[in-house]
Amino acid sequence: MSKIQEVHLSILEKQKISLFIKREDLLHPIISGNKYRKLKYNLITAQEKKYQSLLTFGGAYSNHIAATACAGKENGLQTIGVIRGEELKDSFLENPTLKLAHKHGMQLKFVSRSRYRNKGEEHFINDLIKEFGRFYLLPEGGTNNLAVKGCEEILDKKGLNFDVVCCPVGTGGTIAGVINSSNEKQIVLGFSALKGDFLKEDICKFVLKENWELITDYHFGGYAKVNDELVQFINNFKLKTGILLDPVYTGKMIYGILDKIEKNYFKPGTQILALHTGGLQGIAGMNLILEKKNKPLIAI
Ligand SMILES: Cc1ncc(COP(=O)(O)O)c(C=O)c1O
Numbered sequence: 001m002s003k004i005q006e007v008h009l010s011i012l013e014k015q016k017i018s019l020f021i022k023r024e025d026l027l028h029p030i031i032s033g034n035k036y037r038k039l040k041y042n043l044i045t046a047q048e049k050k051y052q053s054l055l056t057f058g059g060a061y062s063n064h065i066a067a068t069a070c071a072g073k074e075n076g077l078q079t080i081g082v083i084r085g086e087e088l089k090d091s092f093l094e095n096p097t098l099k100l101a102h103k104h105g106m107q108l109k110f111v112s113r114s115r116y117r118n119k120g121e122e123h124f125i126n127d128l129i130k131e132f133g134r135f136y137l138l139p140e141g142g143t144n145n146l147a148v149k150g151c152e153e154i155l156d157k158k159g160l161n162f163d164v165v166c167c168p169v170g171t172g173g174t175i176a177g178v179i180n181s182s183n184e185k186q187i188v189l190g191f192s193a194l195k196g197d198f199l200k201e202d203i204c205k206f207v208l209k210e211n212w213e214l215i216t217d218y219h220f221g222g223y224a225k226v227n228d229e230l231v232q233f234i235n236n237f238k239l240k241t242g243i244l245l246d247p248v249y250t251g252k253m254i255y256g257i258l259d260k261i262e263k264n265y266f267k268p269g270t271q272i273l274a275l276h277t278g279g280l281q282g283i284a285g286m287n288l289i290l291e292k293k294n295k296p297l298i299a300i
């Protein structure tokens with residue numbers, strides 16, 4: 001079950017801001033957060049259309065790959081994951097995300113980075129159909145119209161009472177659903193996990209409202225890049241609040257929110273709801289990378 005939890009920190013008291021976190025990470029241990037919402041109507045449609053398998057794309061640490069593998073297993077659908085990086089073929093069981101996907105029965109196909117770039121092209125999809133037969137296709141990150149429809153269910157009645165709703169952004173599907181269901185008085189702030197502001201256009205494809213903004217200052221160098229400061233922040237936040245954040249999406253968003261609060265971005269009295277979109281399965285993989293670099297680890 002997802003619940004709304006208030007966070008108590010001295011900076012919030014000092015700046016007279018209330019911060020609440022919607023614990024979408026508690027929806028399911030693996031199909032958690034936005035993955036649960038994004039897959040919901042896609043799974044229903046795949047089953048209605050009598051598909052027997054789902055095929056999707058992702059990188060070695062993809063939350064979407066892990067969630068699709070698990071959701072397929074729970075719903076009696078076979079799953080195929082097309083994974084970026086041929087070099088992973090012989091060592092994938094050392095990668096916690098791919099090991100988890102494999103354990104849930106996902107068939108993994110490793111392709112070179114250059115071939116992976118063609119994932120949207122018809123000839124590549126046709127080759128995959130020849131190899132695997134008929135499948136229900138989910139794009140990388142799982143964003144499509146049905147995923148946005150599922151994400152429109154994140155903000156419930158209570159969620160509509162907050163002045164500001166904050167959401168991490170990867171492909172833009174999750175925030176698009178949140179914007180669609182927000183009310184006109186609310187502001188929806190997206191915290192981009194990627195460098196650059198090109199995601200604005202992707203979000204615009206799914207939304208008509210204008211009560212939103214994409215914040216691009218908290219990517220920490222780019223997608224899945226972390227530094228000691230971020231790791232320390234995640235560990236301190238867990239110590240103070242009991243809430244574990246992931247290093248790719250929610251850790252960067254909460255860091256950004258608190259930084260903006262400190263810099264007086266919000267008026268005193270503002271009530272903020274931040275969405276915890278899950279992604280905790282990715283911490284084990286990130287810790288392996290940090291360990292190899294002799295860096296501080298994320299405490300689980
Ligand atoms: C945990 C987590 N939070 C947020 C996002 C961002 O969602 P979206 O790609 O819909 O912008 C993702 C990626 O899909 C994710 O895995």
